[in-house]
Amino acid sequence: MIEVRGVTKRYGPTVALDDVSFRLDRGEILGFLGPNGAGKSTAMKIITTFLAPDAGSVEVDGIDVLERPLEVRSRIGYLPETNPLYVDMLVYEYLEFVGRARGLSGSRLKSRLDWVVDACGLGSVYGKHVHQLSKGFKQRTGLGQALIHDPDILILDEPTSGLDPLQIIGIRELIQGLASTKTIIFSTHILQEVRPVTDRVVIINDGRLVADGHITKLEQDAMERNRIYVSVHAAADDVAPVLSGVSGVATAELLGEHDGVARFEVRTGFDQDVRVPLGAAIHGRGWDLVELHESRFSLEDTFIALTRKTSGGTGVHHG
Amino acid sequence: MDNIKTIFRREFAAYFNSPIAYIFIIVFLVLNCGLFMTPFFLQGMADMRDFFGNLPLFLIFFIPAVSMRLWAEDQRNGTFELLMTLPMKSSEVMLGKYFAAMAFYMTALIATLPIPIMLIVLGNPDVGAILSGYLGALLLGGLYMSVGIFTSGLLKDQISAFILGMLACFVLFLIGIPTVSATIDGWIGGLGSLLAESLGLMGHYQSLQRGVLELGDLSYFLALTVVFLMLNNLWLEGRKHG
Numbered sequence: 001m002i003e004v005r006g007v008t009k010r011y012g013p014t015v016a017l018d019d020v021s022f023r024l025d026r027g028e029i030l031g032f033l034g035p036n037g038a039g040k041s042t043a044m045k046i047i048t049t050f051l052a053p054d055a056g057s058v059e060v061d062g063i064d065v066l067e068r069p070l071e072v073r074s075r076i077g078y079l080p081e082t083n084p085l086y087v088d089m090l091v092y093e094y095l096e097f098v099g100r101a102r103g104l105s106g107s108r109l110k111s112r113l114d115w116v117v118d119a120c121g122l123g124s125v126y127g128k129h130v131h132q133l134s135k136g137f138k139q140r141t142g143l144g145q146a147l148i149h150d151p152d153i154l155i156l157d158e159p160t161s162g163l164d165p166l167q168i169i170g171i172r173e174l175i176q177g178l179a180s181t182k183t184i185i186f187s188t189h190i191l192q193e194v195r196p197v198t199d200r201v202v203i204i205n206d207g208r209l210v211a212d213g214h215i216t217k218l219e220q221d222a223m224e225r226n227r228i229y230v231s232v233h234a235a236a237d238d239v240a241p242v243l244s245g246v247s248g249v250a251t252a253e254l255l256g257e258h259d260g261v262a263r264f265e266v267r268t269g270f271d272q273d274v275r276v277p278l279g280a281a282i283h284g285r286g287w288d289l290v291e292l293h294e295s296r297f298s299l300e301d302t303f304i305a306l307t308r309k310t311s312g313g314t315g316v317h318h319g
Numbered sequence: 320m321d322n323i324k325t326i327f328r329r330e331f332a333a334y335f336n337s338p339i340a341y342i343f344i345i346v347f348l349v350l351n352c353g354l355f356m357t358p359f360f361l362q363g364m365a366d367m368r369d370f371f372g373n374l375p376l377f378l379i380f381f382i383p384a385v386s387m388r389l390w391a392e393d394q395r396n397g398t399f400e401l402l403m404t405l406p407m408k409s410s411e412v413m414l415g416k417y418f419a420a421m422a423f424y425m426t427a428l429i430a431t432l433p434i435p436i437m438l439i440v441l442g443n444p445d446v447g448a449i450l451s452g453y454l455g456a457l458l459l460g461g462l463y464m465s466v467g468i469f470t471s472g473l474l475k476d477q478i479s480a481f482i483l484g485m486l487a488c489f490v491l492f493l494i495g496i497p498t499v500s501a502t503i504d505g506w507i508g509g510l511g512s513l514l515a516e517s518l519g520l521m522g523h524y525q526s527l528q529r530g531v532l533e534l535g536d537l538s539y540f541l542a543l544t545v546v547f548l549m550l551n552n553l554w555l556e557g558r559k560h561g
Contacts (some may be wrong), residue, residue: 101326
């Protein structure tokens with residue numbers, strides 16, 4: 001449905017996107033993650049034909065964004081990061097304007113207006129000026145604008161930014177409600193916002209793609225990197241082979257020795273809890289166990305690790 | 320055509336959604352009619368020569384003030400991104416905006432109609448000259464407006480767009496003034512008169528003001544207007560690659 005191939009975009013000397021590729025099938029919802037300034041908005045502006053890529057290509061529903069931009073635009077509903085509202089208009093005037101500009105008229109326009117007002121919960125502000133609306137209602141109006149022509153594809157750039165928790169839940173539920181019929185890309189810099197809505201994520205940082213896959217898979221990968229910290233009152237050279245000898249232990253690395261206490265970082269295979277056998281092995285030697293604890297790598301840690309300003313391309317890729 | 324109409328309706332209404340439109344029209348009427356009425360009563364002649372004579376200079380301020388918001392406001396509000404991702408050509412959005420601004424200017428012109436009506440009632444003016452004078456006012460405004468919409472696209476700030484538009488219109492006005500073209504001729508022989516004949520607007524405008532309808536004058540205004548609109552569209556298309 002959406003195919004991004006090797007897209008690069010520069011603003012003068014700044015590289016906003018560097019060879020980014022990913023694809024999205026019909027009916028999928030993609031959480032587009034990355035810290036502020038990572039290039040999320042630029043990517044979305046290219047998919048919606050607002051900007052042209054310097055290199056690479058984007059196809060929406062099999063149509064190239066550079067060759068036939070108008071056809072691409074008619075398939076997409078787009079909510080840019082800066083909510084594009086005409087504050088001098090009434091809510092229904094604004095929605096009607098966008099509807100007409102997207103080729104709706106007559107009874108079709110009327111029925112779509114009714115649907116949007118209902119779906120976005122705009123009934124109470126229908127006849128108000130846009131500038132009178134609260135932030136939450138403004139965002140709903142922006143979303144209504146993106147939905148007015150019943151597009152197959154929705155591109156939402158930070159739809160929940162600046163909203164209070166209740167409003168965020170409202171927008172989230174709205175997106176979830178649309179999930180069954182539409183292909184959706186929504187961007188955010190907050191990981192927790194993705195999880196309730198979708199499993200599929202693309203993470204970019206500094207204009208580069210650093211992860212593409214499913215949250216559950218990324219989380220499993222993160223858990224594989226679980227570490228156990230062990231401190232033993234014994235000589236490091238004696239302890240190391242004992243720790244390595246415990247079944248399930250992949251590596252045991254000496255972190256330091258202090259006051260006769262050796263501290264190790266033990267890595268294990270996926271989802272194996274070796275704390276009990278480790279304790280037993282140390283106890284069997286008659287050593288005093290000073291510390292034994294597991295440090296779980298959450299997806300949060302992975303996200304932070306992936307999106308930390310990196311110079312090298314230490315990305316994890318998963319199809 | 321439907322697309323241009325949709326944009327036109329939104330943009331024309333936008334002028335009247337704030338009190339600025341009414342202030343503009345009142346200023347237009349007060350200044351224009353004030354400037355005209357002062358000598359009118361002294362001369363005691365039933366014509367509008369002075370009214371139209373003031374316009375080239377007066378519109379240099381008025382038209383860029385009308386056109387400055389056309390793109391600059393959208394760029395600032397983020398609605399520019401909405402307009403440029405609608406399933407219509409950028410030229411259609413541009414023409415919708417241009418025609419809306421022109422319709423607003425025409426509203427101001429129509430508000431001056433009591434003057435010719437008064438002249439017809441009280442005296443015996445040359446109606447042909449008045450009609451061609453209004454046509455000249457429309458064409459002149461159309462040209463300034465195309466300059467104004469172009470400069471509005473170049474800048475995100477409305478005031479800067481206003482000043483740049485004013486300057487550009489002023490240059491078009493100046494190079495058609497005989498004293499200016501004579502001065503330029505003094506520096507580089509023939510350049511001043513060449514510029515005045517090819518680009519200067521005063522010669523073309525004055526013949527319309529006198530009631531002379533010539534194809535050359537009409538096509539001068541229309542051609543130069545189209546040139547600036549095309550420049551605006553080039554900017555809209557090229558912006559994507561910026």
